Amino acid sequence: MKRYEIYPLRVYDSLRGRKERFIPIERGCVGLYVCGPTVYSPVHLGNVRSFISYDLIYRYLNHLGYSVCYVRNITDVGHLERDADGGEDKLAKKARLERLTPMRLAQRYTVDLHRILQKFNNRAPDIEPMATGHIPEQIEAVERLLGKGLAYEVNGSVYFDVKKYDETHSYGELSRRSIDELITQSRDLQGTAEKRNPQDFALWKRASPQHIMRWKSPWATGFPGWHLECTVMSTKYLGLPFDMHGGGMDLKFPHHECEIAQTKGAYGKVPANYWLHANMLTLRGQKMSKSTGNTVLPNDLIRGTNPFFKSGFHPSAIRFFMMQAHYRSVLDLSDEAMRGAEKGYFKLMYAYKALQNARSGKRSDFDVQSWVDESYGALSDDFNTPVLIAKLFEAVHWANQIKAGFASLREADLHLLREKFHTFSFEILGLQPVEAEGNADKLSAVISLLVELRAEARADKNWARADQIRERLAALGIQLRDGREGTRFSLEN
Amino acid sequence: MKRYEIYPLRVYDSLRGRKERFIPIERGCVGLYVCGPTVYSPVHLGNVRSFISYDLIYRYLNHLGYSVCYVRNITDVGHLERDADGGEDKLAKKARLERLTPMRLAQRYTVDLHRILQKFNNRAPDIEPMATGHIPEQIEAVERLLGKGLAYEVNGSVYFDVKKYDETHSYGELSRRSIDELITQSRDLQGTAEKRNPQDFALWKRASPQHIMRWKSPWATGFPGWHLECTVMSTKYLGLPFDMHGGGMDLKFPHHECEIAQTKGAYGKVPANYWLHANMLTLRGQKMSKSTGNTVLPNDLIRGTNPFFKSGFHPSAIRFFMMQAHYRSVLDLSDEAMRGAEKGYFKLMYAYKALQNARSGKRSDFDVQSWVDESYGALSDDFNTPVLIAKLFEAVHWANQIKAGFASLREADLHLLREKFHTFSFEILGLQPVEAEGNADKLSAVISLLVELRAEARADKNWARADQIRERLAALGIQLRDGREGTRFSLEN
Numbered sequence: 001m002k003r004y005e006i007y008p009l010r011v012y013d014s015l016r017g018r019k020e021r022f023i024p025i026e027r028g029c030v031g032l033y034v035c036g037p038t039v040y041s042p043v044h045l046g047n048v049r050s051f052i053s054y055d056l057i058y059r060y061l062n063h064l065g066y067s068v069c070y071v072r073n074i075t076d077v078g079h080l081e082r083d084a085d086g087g088e089d090k091l092a093k094k095a096r097l098e099r100l101t102p103m104r105l106a107q108r109y110t111v112d113l114h115r116i117l118q119k120f121n122n123r124a125p126d127i128e129p130m131a132t133g134h135i136p137e138q139i140e141a142v143e144r145l146l147g148k149g150l151a152y153e154v155n156g157s158v159y160f161d162v163k164k165y166d167e168t169h170s171y172g173e174l175s176r177r178s179i180d181e182l183i184t185q186s187r188d189l190q191g192t193a194e195k196r197n198p199q200d201f202a203l204w205k206r207a208s209p210q211h212i213m214r215w216k217s218p219w220a221t222g223f224p225g226w227h228l229e230c231t232v233m234s235t236k237y238l239g240l241p242f243d244m245h246g247g248g249m250d251l252k253f254p255h256h257e258c259e260i261a262q263t264k265g266a267y268g269k270v271p272a273n274y275w276l277h278a279n280m281l282t283l284r285g286q287k288m289s290k291s292t293g294n295t296v297l298p299n300d301l302i303r304g305t306n307p308f309f310k311s312g313f314h315p316s317a318i319r320f321f322m323m324q325a326h327y328r329s330v331l332d333l334s335d336e337a338m339r340g341a342e343k344g345y346f347k348l349m350y351a352y353k354a355l356q357n358a359r360s361g362k363r364s365d366f367d368v369q370s371w372v373d374e375s376y377g378a379l380s381d382d383f384n385t386p387v388l389i390a391k392l393f394e395a396v397h398w399a400n401q402i403k404a405g406f407a408s409l410r411e412a413d414l415h416l417l418r419e420k421f422h423t424f425s426f427e428i429l430g431l432q433p434v435e436a437e438g439n440a441d442k443l444s445a446v447i448s449l450l451v452e453l454r455a456e457a458r459a460d461k462n463w464a465r466a467d468q469i470r471e472r473l474a475a476l477g478i479q480l481r482d483g484r485e486g487t488r489f490s491l492e493n
Numbered sequence: 494m495k496r497y498e499i500y501p502l503r504v505y506d507s508l509r510g511r512k513e514r515f516i517p518i519e520r521g522c523v524g525l526y527v528c529g530p531t532v533y534s535p536v537h538l539g540n541v542r543s544f545i546s547y548d549l550i551y552r553y554l555n556h557l558g559y560s561v562c563y564v565r566n567i568t569d570v571g572h573l574e575r576d577a578d579g580g581e582d583k584l585a586k587k588a589r590l591e592r593l594t595p596m597r598l599a600q601r602y603t604v605d606l607h608r609i610l611q612k613f614n615n616r617a618p619d620i621e622p623m624a625t626g627h628i629p630e631q632i633e634a635v636e637r638l639l640g641k642g643l644a645y646e647v648n649g650s651v652y653f654d655v656k657k658y659d660e661t662h663s664y665g666e667l668s669r670r671s672i673d674e675l676i677t678q679s680r681d682l683q684g685t686a687e688k689r690n691p692q693d694f695a696l697w698k699r700a701s702p703q704h705i706m707r708w709k710s711p712w713a714t715g716f717p718g719w720h721l722e723c724t725v726m727s728t729k730y731l732g733l734p735f736d737m738h739g740g741g742m743d744l745k746f747p748h749h750e751c752e753i754a755q756t757k758g759a760y761g762k763v764p765a766n767y768w769l770h771a772n773m774l775t776l777r778g779q780k781m782s783k784s785t786g787n788t789v790l791p792n793d794l795i796r797g798t799n800p801f802f803k804s805g806f807h808p809s810a811i812r813f814f815m816m817q818a819h820y821r822s823v824l825d826l827s828d829e830a831m832r833g834a835e836k837g838y839f840k841l842m843y844a845y846k847a848l849q850n851a852r853s854g855k856r857s858d859f860d861v862q863s864w865v866d867e868s869y870g871a872l873s874d875d876f877n878t879p880v881l882i883a884k885l886f887e888a889v890h891w892a893n894q895i896k897a898g899f900a901s902l903r904e905a906d907l908h909l910l911r912e913k914f915h916t917f918s919f920e921i922l923g924l925q926p927v928e929a930e931g932n933a934d935k936l937s938a939v940i941s942l943l944v945e946l947r948a949e950a951r952a953d954k955n956w957a958r959a960d961q962i963r964e965r966l967a968a969l970g971i972q973l974r975d976g977r978e979g980t981r982f983s984l985e986n
Contacts, residue, residue, distance in 0.1 A: 069594075069597065101562075101620075101730070103620045103622065103730060104562070104619045104620055107617065107618070107619060107620050107621055108619075111607075111617045114604075114607065115611075118608075124600065124604045125600070126597045126600060126601075127594075127596045127597055127600050128600055129596065130623070130626055132626055133623055133625055133626030133627075135628075135629055136628055136629060136708055136709065140709075215629055216629065216633075237594070237596060442936055442969050442970070442971070443935055443936045443939065445969050446936065446939045446940060446943065446966070446969065446971070447939060449943065449962070449965050449966075450939065450942065450943060450946075453943075453946060453958075453962075456958075465946075465949075469942070469946075472942050473939070473942075476935050476938050476939065477935070478935070478939070
């Protein structure tokens with residue numbers, strides 16, 4: 001029996017607006033598409049939260065026994081500024097500012113993105129297609145929409161006719177907006193004179209002579225509209241329809257709405273069976289924004305070089321912080337919240353060590369199997385990580401009780417607890433043990449040796465040497481704390 | 494005055510067959526294209542050597558003050574098996590074996606490649622274009638060659654007509670082969686019945702029904718020939734002609750020969766002004782080969798999990814080993830050679846530390862400025878790293894003499910030596926200090942503290958404790974060696 005049969009998954013589907021039992025199209029397989037980054041600037045921590053949310057989902061789907069194909073695109077062209085069509089291609093503009101070509105800019109920030117996501121222990125997607133790598137497919141999709149009478153060409157650009165589409169379909173079904181609302185709302189946006197109606201969106205744009213990224217097309221030499229790439233790449237690699245479509249909450253409208261309209265218009269089908277949306281990260285109660293300076297870059301939070309934080313944090317402590325909230329909830333980042341999360345993360349790691357060293361007893365004071373079932377229950381209930389973490393802290397309590405000799409677990413139960421504690425913490429939540437980096441294991445062992453020598457010095461009443469060891473270690477950022485159970489040490493990041 | 498004016502660069506150009514003064518097309522700028530990997534299997538150490546060679550070249554060009562655009566492609570489609578045209582696409586075949594789609598396979602090994610090159614401290618190229626991302630451009634190039642009468646279509650596939658090309662141009666100029674020789678040589682290869690002459694090569698191939706990677710074209714739905722992508726991507730991003738074209742020696746024929754024929758045929762120009770070829774890595778005197786098992790994967794050499802090596806090596810020691818040979822020379826890898834290189838690398842690192850701690854004196858016993866000029870002279874002489882390393886070992890000698898009090902350098906000279914020793918070792922050769930990874934700095938400091946405590950124990954004649962410290966460290970792979978200058982330690986990888 002597969003794990004997904006024992007712990008059947010329910011997911012919140014934004015299109016239906018409710019939690020649903022997840023039923024894959026092909027038994028045992030999941031096609032997951034997630035809208036990736038536009039690589040024209042460094043990835044910020046809000047984006048990282050979204051990618052970590054989908055990494056958790058990817059990890060859990062795999063763990064349940066599904067064969068998952070996870071596709072996350074890279075938008076290296078076509079995202080128009082102001083989400084309207086008068087703007088110029090964000091990439092081309094930034095490139096001119098930095099005197100770099102769009103492809104150099106895309107490469108710089110793609111490399112940056114990969115390195116940062118690696119630090120947070122995100123797994124690479126199975127396919128990472130680029131918008132510029134799928135121009136023929138995008139041109140074909142435009143041709144198809146023109147053929148269906150749902151798009152029109154003006155001066156070499158092609159627009160999707162939202163009103164026409166709405167006559168036979170229902171535009172706005174995902175974001176629950178009516179087309180009349182949209183017209184009112186979009187009146188403020190700067191449209192181009194070319195569009196029949198302000199809510200229409202570009203499928204293909206004629207390139208101005210300065211525009212660097214350009215391809216020949218049946219209309220004008222130009223570039224594709226932003227919404228089109230996801231329609232084309234998701235269905236190329238996952239089929240139509242596929243299982244799950246994910247992205248940030250801010251992509252619901254207009255991006256995902258347009259994807260649905262394009263796919264239904266061209267092929268008569270909603271592209272995905274389940275629509276997932278990850279919520280945003282706020283900073284000290286406010287939306288992150290570059291213009292107000294209320295923002296934080298991942299490396300600044302790791303290194304402690306952001307003014308809102310007193311020190312840096314281990315990437316796993318940051319990941320743990322994010323896992324404390326459900327992916328569909330807003331999460332607020334602050335120095336206090338991070339310190340709390342760091343403490344929790346270390347507690348978890350210490351308990352894991354305690355469990356590894358624990359000895360089994362003759363009775364079991366704790367029903368480990370129920371704990372396992374409830375933990376899986378949390379994850380299978382729309383990936384509820386905060387509930388899973390509460391379950392993990394129940395286990396932390398028992399681990400500490402066992403260590404102190406106040407509780408006991410039989411061999412089989414202890415083994416199961418160890419195994420599942422490891423699975424949930426490392427394999428699914430994607431945390432890394434404190435010592436995972438570089439020579440940290442050796443470092444811990446060498447420090448332990450010093451702690452022993454210091455204990456000997458104290459036993460010999462050689463206080464000078466004992467203090468010398470403590471001070472020299474403190475100077476290296478290694479704190480010794482003497483307690484009832486001996487001396488512990490902690491490493492600053 | 495720019496550094497490239499003070500130390501003008503000479504490079505060996507394989508097309509002219511001699512070293513030439515390097516003159517860029519645009520003053521102060523270099524366009525460098527290097528043929529990248531086919532991502533259908535893990536990158537082996539021979540490929541890594543080639544990429545490290547071009548990383549050195551990229552680093553030195555940047556250091557000379559050039560504004561460099563370094564393009565290295567990723568071949569994710571179109572490399573036919575047996576370099577002949579009857580074979581099936583290598584990627585599609587492997588994918589079927591692993592039950593993965595070609596794009597998943599390409600992604601897996603692209604991620605693998607990037608992680609490995611990062612370990613060796615290779616800088617990412619400025620643009621890393623993929624063959625599948627440039628289908629429209631490749632189709633255009635085929636159309637152009639057909640228009641010039643240098644290509645012909647058979648059953649939806651298009652071939653380059655080598656004989657026709659040779660009537661007006663000279664096929665084989667890079668590899669110094671005559672077309673008659675080629676006909677004889679290629680008779681053994683399995684050609685397809687479609688080709689007019691056996692030395693013709695595919696520009697576009699009709700896809701069989703099972704073929705997964707396929708695009709529409711004016712001929713048949715299919716995929717581009719391998720040689721075409723480099724022609725299209727190099728000139729798209731660097732212009733025509735561009736400055737330098739690099740690749741492994743094994744790509745000279747047929748790949749680069751075909752690139753030249755395609756570009757001269759279509760546009761009347763040789764694509765690049767200088768052709769560089771990096772030589773191969775042999776293993777214990779023989780060509781690396783998967784079929785005979787005479788091969789080594791980068792991670793196996795780092796971790797010590799290759800049977801031909803007694804232990805693992807720090808990536809920088811491996812990089813240093815490669816830098817000991819000129820990029821155009823064959824380099825043989827063996828356990829002894831690696832041990833020698835590791836010793837040399839550590840000597841260099843120790844001397845760098847000695848230099849940092851050295852105090853200046855009243856006279857200079859060593860002409861540092863000449864040493865600097867000769868070191869640059871080596872690098873500007875076709876990137877001659879073995880000569881540079883010999884110069885660095887001269888500096889090691891002086892660093893040790895200064896440390897021992899047998900020689901002296903005036904303040905300004907000491908400063909210059911330190912600065913350039915750093916530049917050559919880290920910025921240009923791309924080595925990393927021994928402690929660069931993770932907590933290694935802390936580890937060294939903590940070990941030093943233990944070494945001191947052991948010295949105290951010995952001074953107190955507490956042999957038991959002194960031995961205990963040595964043994965406990967040895968158990969962790971940390972070796973202490975007592976010498977005239979005190980105790981040194983070395984870390985196993």
